[in-house]
Amino acid sequence: MEFLSNTARDLFPLVWSGMITGCLYALGALGLVMIFKSSRVVNFSHGNVAGFAAFLIYGFSSGVLLELSWGMAVLLTVMAVIAIAFATYAVISPLVFESDLTATIATLGVGLIAQGATLLIFGADIVNLDLPVPRFSMSVLGLLVTGYDLTVLSVAIVTIGALFIVIDYTKLGIAFRAISENPFAAEVCGLNLRSVHLFSWIVAAVLGVVGALLIVPTTFLSVTTVATFMLQAFAAAVIGGFASLPGSLIGGILIGVLMNLFTFYVSPEFSSTFLLGVILLALNIFPNGILQRVGGSRV
Amino acid sequence: MSDQNIAFESPATKLQQILGGNLTSGMLTFGLVVVLCVLPLFVGGSWMFSLGICFANSIGVLAVSTLVRYGGEVSIGHGFFAAIGAYSVAVLDTRYGLSILVSLPLALTLGVASGVLFAWPSRKLSGIYLAVSTMALALAVPEMINNADGLTGGYEGLYVSQPAIAGIKMSFQRYYAALIVLIAVVYALARLRQSRQGLTLLLSKAHPAAADAFGTRKDWARIVVMGISGGIAALCGAMLGFAGSTVSPSGFTLWASIFLLVGSVVSFYGLTLVRALVGGAFLTLIPQFLSASGAWIPVLYGLALLGVILFGHYLPRIKDRIAERKGGLT
Numbered sequence: 001m002e003f004l005s006n007t008a009r010d011l012f013p014l015v016w017s018g019m020i021t022g023c024l025y026a027l028g029a030l031g032l033v034m035i036f037k038s039s040r041v042v043n044f045s046h047g048n049v050a051g052f053a054a055f056l057i058y059g060f061s062s063g064v065l066l067e068l069s070w071g072m073a074v075l076l077t078v079m080a081v082i083a084i085a086f087a088t089y090a091v092i093s094p095l096v097f098e099s100d101l102t103a104t105i106a107t108l109g110v111g112l113i114a115q116g117a118t119l120l121i122f123g124a125d126i127v128n129l130d131l132p133v134p135r136f137s138m139s140v141l142g143l144l145v146t147g148y149d150l151t152v153l154s155v156a157i158v159t160i161g162a163l164f165i166v167i168d169y170t171k172l173g174i175a176f177r178a179i180s181e182n183p184f185a186a187e188v189c190g191l192n193l194r195s196v197h198l199f200s201w202i203v204a205a206v207l208g209v210v211g212a213l214l215i216v217p218t219t220f221l222s223v224t225t226v227a228t229f230m231l232q233a234f235a236a237a238v239i240g241g242f243a244s245l246p247g248s249l250i251g252g253i254l255i256g257v258l259m260n261l262f263t264f265y266v267s268p269e270f271s272s273t274f275l276l277g278v279i280l281l282a283l284n285i286f287p288n289g290i291l292q293r294v295g296g297s298r299v
Numbered sequence: 300m301s302d303q304n305i306a307f308e309s310p311a312t313k314l315q316q317i318l319g320g321n322l323t324s325g326m327l328t329f330g331l332v333v334v335l336c337v338l339p340l341f342v343g344g345s346w347m348f349s350l351g352i353c354f355a356n357s358i359g360v361l362a363v364s365t366l367v368r369y370g371g372e373v374s375i376g377h378g379f380f381a382a383i384g385a386y387s388v389a390v391l392d393t394r395y396g397l398s399i400l401v402s403l404p405l406a407l408t409l410g411v412a413s414g415v416l417f418a419w420p421s422r423k424l425s426g427i428y429l430a431v432s433t434m435a436l437a438l439a440v441p442e443m444i445n446n447a448d449g450l451t452g453g454y455e456g457l458y459v460s461q462p463a464i465a466g467i468k469m470s471f472q473r474y475y476a477a478l479i480v481l482i483a484v485v486y487a488l489a490r491l492r493q494s495r496q497g498l499t500l501l502l503s504k505a506h507p508a509a510a511d512a513f514g515t516r517k518d519w520a521r522i523v524v525m526g527i528s529g530g531i532a533a534l535c536g537a538m539l540g541f542a543g544s545t546v547s548p549s550g551f552t553l554w555a556s557i558f559l560l561v562g563s564v565v566s567f568y569g570l571t572l573v574r575a576l577v578g579g580a581f582l583t584l585i586p587q588f589l590s591a592s593g594a595w596i597p598v599l600y601g602l603a604l605l606g607v608i609l610f611g612h613y614l615p616r617i618k619d620r621i622a623e624r625k626g627g628l629t
Contacts, residue, residue, distance in 0.1 A: 042427040044375075044434070091605060095612055101373055104427055105564060106608050108375070108557055112601030119594035231438055234431055242428070272442045276435040280420045283428060 013143055014260045020149050021218070022256020023156035027211035028233025029240065029248035030163065031204030037180035037243055038200040040100040045088065045111035047230025050208035052114045053081045054216050054226055055122045058129045064122070070132055078209055084114075085205035089198055096197065118223050126222045131213065152214050159210055160249060163203065167245070172199060180243070232259065235275045239282045328572045332482060339474055347474045349587060351542030354477035356562060357579025358484055359535035362528050363563035364570055364578075365488065369497070370524035371504045372425060376433030378556035379417075379440050380410050380529040382548075384536030389457035389546040390450055398461040399476060399541050406537040407530050414529020418522040437556040444548040456547025459540050473542045480538050484531055485572045491527075492570070500524055532559075554597075558582055561600050565607050 028046065035043045059065035060073035068076065088110050095103040137146040167173035178186040179196050187193055211233070212226045219225055236255045240247025255278070262274050339347050359381055366374050384406035391402040421432050444451050451457065463472050491497040503510035503520035511517065540546040559582070566578035581603070589595050 036427075042431065044430075091609070095608065098612065101426055101430075102608060102612070104430060105373060105560065106605055108560065109601040109604030109608070112557070112561075112597040112604065114601075116594055116596070116598030116601065120598065228438075231435065234434065238428075238431060269446050270442060272435070273439040276432070276439045279432055279435045283424055283432065284420055 010264065014264055015257050016143055016145075017149075018257035018260035019253050020152050020256070021215070021260070022236075022253035023152055024211050024215045024229075024252075025232045025236045025255050026249045026252025027156060027159065027207050027214075028230055029236035029252050030160065030245060031207040031211075032233060032237045033240065033242060033245055033248045034176075034200040034204045034207075036237075037245075038176060039096050039103070039197045041092070041096055041103045041107060043107045043201075043204065044104065045107045045114055046204065046208055046233070047227040048111040048114040048118070049081065049084055049088075049205060050212040050230070051223065051226030052084075052118045053077050053205075053209045054129060054212040054221055055118050055127075056080055057213065058127055058221060059122065062127075074209075074213070078206060081205045081209050082202050085201045086198065089201045093194060093197070115223065115227070122223075124223055126220045129213075129216045129221045131217050133217075148217060155210065155214060159207065163207075164245070172196070176200060231272065231275060232256075235279050235282075238279050324571065324573070328485075331572060331576070335478055339471060344470050347470055348542070349583060351473045351477045352539065353576070353579045353583040354474075354481045355535055355538035355542050355579075356559075356582040357575040358477075358481050358538055359532055359559045360562040360566055360578035360582070361484055361488065361570060361575045362532035362535055363559050364566065364568045364575075365531060366524060366528040367563065367568045368570060369500045369504060370521060370528070372429050372521075372524075373560065374433040374528070375430060375553070375556050375560055376436035377528070377532045377535075377559050378551040378553070379436045380413060380532035381536030381539065381555070381559075382440050382444060382551040383409050383413050383529075384533030384538075385540040385546045385551070386444070386451055386457075386536075387533070388537045388540040389452075389459050392459045392461045393452075393457045394450075396461060399459075399463045399537070403480070403534070403537055406533045410533020410536075411526045411530035413533075414526040415522055417529070418525030422518040422521050433556075434553065437553040440551050441548040444551065451548075454548060456545055456549075459544050459546060463541075473544070477538045477542045480534055481575070482572070484534060485570070485575060488570045496523075535559075558600065561604050564604055567607070567611065 028050070032043060032046055035041055035046075056065075056077040057070075057073045060068050060076055061070050066073075066076075088107070091110070092103050092106045095106055131148070131151065133147045133151045135147055137144055139145070167176055175186070175191050175196050176199065178189070178191060179193060183193060212229070215229050216225065232255055233252070236252035237248045238251070239254060240249070240251030242248075255275075258278065259271060259274070263271055266274075335350075338350070342350075359377060362380070363374060363377055366372055366377075387406040387409055388399055388402040391397040391405065392399075417436065421429055424432060445453050448454075462469055463476055499510065499513075499515050500520050500523065502513070503515050503517055507517045510520065536551075539550065543550075562578035562582045565581045566574040569575065569577075585599060586593075586596050589599070
């Protein structure tokens with residue numbers, strides 16, 4: 001009886017905070033999936049570029065590079081990140097049309113450059129980057145809800161909602177869906193593949209910045225923080241099937257909750273190993289959602 | 300998928316044709332082996348040490364290239380297999396006082412076994428899905444090592460000090476052991492290329508349906524290739540441990556695995572001694588030259604990776620263009 005009540009007491013907050021971080025994983029995963037859906041490339045530089053962006057915001061607002069207000073720093077960083085996404089796509093776009101695997105390796109190169117640039121400009125030190133969020137907390141049904149939680153939740157809902165509306169109802173969104181369904185037919189119908197690819201790269205980069213900004217206050221900012229956070233985003237995308245936007249949202253929340261439960265009940269020291277297991281399991285149990293393979297082979 | 304794989308390999312094959320036939324490359328390899336064998340007589344201790352590490356890294360580059368060439372897949376998780384090899388050597392050395400003569404076969408066996416073990420659940424994955432799972436594998440490595448600190452020494456790592464053959468100077472042993480293993484791996488890979496089994500694996504990569512008809516299932520081919528590649532990577536780790544004399548988790552991070560892929564790309568996924576040495580030297584000597592400013596290393600590796608890939612992409616086009624122009628003139 002006591003065990004049950006203990007479990008109920010622990011479980012509810014664990015699931016809640018898992019869902020909050022899960023929303024952030026979903027933001028990261030949505031970026032990966034957008035790029036994958038349109039250009040069939042897995043963007044391994046996603047985490048490093050987002051981490052670089054978080055450092056840029058820190059640099060612009062703290063006086064390391066510039067001394068601006070928080071809003072201006074974010075605006076400037078978003079512009080910088082869009083420029084980076086543009087440059088990345090410009091470099092790898094010839095490869096995208098030749099082989100998706102080669103283009104995927106090329107994104108590793110971009111990730112290495114972003115990592116090196118972070119180290120060069122900001123060094124390997126740990127810094128603090130806070131969000132200007134209202135500091136309050138209230139208790140709902142025995143659950144501690146903080147201003148940070150509500151900020152994350154509302155930002156995630158607004159961002160993801162806006163993204164889904166764009167994809168469902170605008171011309172650009174329809175072009176995006178057409179290209180992810182059948183790039184060849186879409187091109188025959190007169191769609192410009194490159195501009196839609198570019199759209200998804202830019203949206204993904206901005207989503208990465210939002211995710212990085214929101215995840216950093218829970219820990220600290222170092223060269224590796226955001227890159228590790230992106231492993232969870234990868235796992236979320238894999239669970240969601242890598243080619244489904246709603247799937248990656250569900251995957252993100254699932255990963256957030258599972259990770260929380262695992263670190264609380266089993267061990268906090270094996271979280272990456274646990275993610276490895278989750279990824280392998282997900283890829284084996286739902287291969288159809290993940291791999292669009294033709295069943296059986298005939299000669 | 301098979302179309303993509305062929306396209307994926309084509310720059311390397313093209314380059315091989317450009318670089319010349321079998322005879323000259325055979326003589327070049329032989330000359331290189333002779334030079335490397337007598338080199339310790341002329342260079343100092345620190346160079347011998349770096350070259351030993353360079354040979355070990357070359358073996359790791361070969362492991363990744365083998366997977367690319369025979370499996371058509373890309374791995375950014377080979378640090379895992381290298382860690383298995385390195386820790387088999389280091390643990391046997393520190394805990395049981397056994398030399399590399401005993402631990403090297405064990406490292407190879409464990410490497411092959413773990414390659415097969417990883418390939419089994421991921422046998423149906425290809426392309427980017429496999430790449431993502433290998434990334435997860437690589438990220439899990441430091442965590443596993445640190446948590447098994449009773450065996451592995453945790454963060455501090457282990458020291459490899461047992462000589463392979465007593466009485467010979469340790470610096471010579473470190474150099475020659477790595478060189479011998481590298482040459483053995485290159486030789487084995489050359490034999491594999493000519494063997495029935497090697498051809499079967501290549502067929503299964505290029506034309507899975509045809510290989511299926513001849514009785515080679517794609518899953519089986521994948522598991523075999525991962526086993527071979529994992530075994531070679533374990534040899535790389537074992538040699539890194541022996542030639543570098545220390546083994547610690549910081550050497551087997553995700554970045555170490557990505558660097559192995561960078562080396563493989565820089566060597567155009569080559570399986571010959573020269574190409575492997577190019578990749579290994581890139582991974583070993585550049586950090587040494589840049590040791591004063593470590594942050595430039597990832598930037599440089601990233602630029603090199605992009606540069607080589609774009610070069611491989613544009614080279615055939617430029618060659619075609621030149622050929623066209625020549626044809627137009629005559």
